[in-house]
Amino acid sequence: MSLLGPDAAIGVLGAGAMGSGIAQVAAAAGHRVLVTDASADALEQARARLTRLLAREVEKGRLDAPGAAALEERITWAPGAAGEFELFRHCALVIEAIVEEPGAKREAFGRLEAAVSGECVLATNTSSLSVTAIAGGCRRPERVLGLHFFNPAPLLPLVELVPGLATDPAVSDAARRLVEAWGKLVVQASDTPGFIVNRIARPFYGEALRLYEEGVADPPTIDWALRELGGFRMGPFELMDLIGNDVNLAVSRSIFAALHYDPRYQPSLTQQRLVDAGRLGRKSGRGHYDYAEGAARPAPSNDAYIGTVVLDRILAMLINEAIDALFWQVAGRDAIDLAMTKGVNYPKGLLRWADELGLDVVLARLTHLQEEYGEPRYRPSPLLRRMVREGRQFYP
Numbered sequence: 001m002s003l004l005g006p007d008a009a010i011g012v013l014g015a016g017a018m019g020s021g022i023a024q025v026a027a028a029a030g031h032r033v034l035v036t037d038a039s040a041d042a043l044e045q046a047r048a049r050l051t052r053l054l055a056r057e058v059e060k061g062r063l064d065a066p067g068a069a070a071l072e073e074r075i076t077w078a079p080g081a082a083g084e085f086e087l088f089r090h091c092a093l094v095i096e097a098i099v100e101e102p103g104a105k106r107e108a109f110g111r112l113e114a115a116v117s118g119e120c121v122l123a124t125n126t127s128s129l130s131v132t133a134i135a136g137g138c139r140r141p142e143r144v145l146g147l148h149f150f151n152p153a154p155l156l157p158l159v160e161l162v163p164g165l166a167t168d169p170a171v172s173d174a175a176r177r178l179v180e181a182w183g184k185l186v187v188q189a190s191d192t193p194g195f196i197v198n199r200i201a202r203p204f205y206g207e208a209l210r211l212y213e214e215g216v217a218d219p220p221t222i223d224w225a226l227r228e229l230g231g232f233r234m235g236p237f238e239l240m241d242l243i244g245n246d247v248n249l250a251v252s253r254s255i256f257a258a259l260h261y262d263p264r265y266q267p268s269l270t271q272q273r274l275v276d277a278g279r280l281g282r283k284s285g286r287g288h289y290d291y292a293e294g295a296a297r298p299a300p301s302n303d304a305y306i307g308t309v310v311l312d313r314i315l316a317m318l319i320n321e322a323i324d325a326l327f328w329q330v331a332g333r334d335a336i337d338l339a340m341t342k343g344v345n346y347p348k349g350l351l352r353w354a355d356e357l358g359l360d361v362v363l364a365r366l367t368h369l370q371e372e373y374g375e376p377r378y379r380p381s382p383l384l385r386r387m388v389r390e391g392r393q394f395y396p
Contacts, residue, residue: 004093004174004175004177004178005092005178006181008092008178009031009032009034009090009091010023010032010091010092011033011087011093011094011095012094012097013036013085013094013095013097013112014037014096015037015039015042015045015046015077016098017152018097018125018151019037019097019098020046020049020050021149021152021153021154022097022149023035023046023050024071024154025182025184027071027075028182029183031074032076033074033076034087034088036077036088040079043078044077047075051072054071085111085112085114085116088120089115089116091116091120092119092120092121093120093121093122093178094120094121094122095125096108096112096122096123096124096125100127100129100251100254102133105129105134106133106134107137109124109134110138120143121144121145121171121174121175122144123175124144124145124146124147125146125147125148126146126148127148127195127198127251128195128199128251128254128255128258129254131144131162131164131191132164132166135167141164141167142167142171143171144164144166144167145162145163145164145171145175146164146191147159147160147179148161149184150197150343156343157184157185157342158184158185158186158187158197158339158343159179160186160187160189160339161175161176161179162188162189162191163188165191176188185338187335188331188335189335189339190330190331193254193258194254194255194258195330196331196339196343197340197343197344198251198255199255199325200322200325200336201321201344202252202255203317203320203321204226204239204318205240205248206265206266206317207317208222208226208310208314209268209271210268211314213268213269216306216309216310217306217307217310218298218300219237219289219298220237220297221303221306222235222310223235223237223300224300224301224307225300225307225310226311226314229304229308229311230315232345233345233347237288238288238289240271240281240287240288241287241288241291242282244280244281244282245271245274245275245279245280245281245287245288246275248271249267249268249271249275252267252268252271253267263375263376264321264376264377264379274288313365315353316362316366318350319351319353319354319357319362320380320384321350322337322340322354323351324383326351326383327383333394333395336350337349337352351395354394355394355395359392359393363384363388366378366379366384367380
């Protein structure tokens with residue numbers, strides 16, 4: 001396999017926000033990058049977006065004009081509507097960043113494998129789908145792995161490295177070294193639904209929606225509680241609108257189905273109705289909030305008691321999910337906490353936060369919720385029960 005050195009040519013399949021962001025990261029590290037997309041319009045929009053972004057970086061003094069020009073020159077934008085995957089034949093690594101749909105990704109990897117060299121490493125930027133399943137359509141699945149960047153890729157430091165069942169460890173090692181050379185923090189996750197971040201983060205959205213549906217608090221109050229009392233950079237409704245309610249719902253559905261319809265991950269009817277109505281968030285002008293020019297943002301209640309109820313419930317669910325991820329060996333303790341602080345900017349690692357709150361306190365909150373609702377959604381992780389019983393903590 002290629003050692004993926006500093007002179008390696010990088011291919012990116014897909015010119016959306018993620019694909020173009022990954023291309024920028026690779027080009028900034030000095031690589032020649034080829035980006036292709038079935039849509040020539042998407043390519044042109046991505047190219048123009050990068051030009052504007054680099055111009056702003058020059059204006060702010062974070063990049064000089066020659067450096068910006070050199071970065072742009074290292075990226076080739078090539079239409080691929082007719083299936084010209086052979087454009088990638090000289091690449092040492094191709095990163096796929098197309099629609100989050102299993103069939104489309106398997107087809108793309110089959111075509112990529114037929115076009116690239118025998119030494120080329122193939123990576124998927126999927127955020128929640130099985131890397132093993134995506135690689136299953138390839139003759140040589142040992143050269144396929146997941147490299148999940150976070151949006152915006154040039155700014156967020158985390159990359160989840162996800163080997164599939166057949167991935168050659170040498171491929172994983174080479175990919176890790178390359179991505180770390182790009183200045184990224186790499187955490188390894190097992191090939192399980194949602195990997196680390198998207199699995200553990202489900203309650204941030206799902207339990208917030210549940211609290212709203214129950215009438216405990218409205219979206220502005222829930223967002224206020226998580227920001228002001230919890231220290232999160234954005235509240236869940238603000239973040240869903242930023243991500244896109246359609247995207248967030250698709251990830252929720254994917255994880256729900258992949259985990260055999262475990263009630264803990266059940267998608268929200270509220271979010272489904274918003275998507276059905278075209279209220280996708282910022283990109284459509286309306287979601288949980290109205291983004292029309294001059295539209296007033298509803299004020300939170302600023303009720304400290306309600307805010308504490310909201311924060312305690314969502315935080316208990318998040319911590320339980322992090323503990324369960326450790327229990328099921330999705331990733332190690334340090335990788336889990338690093339992923340949540342660097343991938344989605346949580347104010348603290350959830351396992352360290354659990355120690356600070358007291359594992360017995362977290363268990364009591366979950367036990368109360370399970371008794372009140374009678375739902376497996378609130379079941380405490382077996383590891384949490386065991387650690388409370390044994391009087392242990394996650395950190396010394």
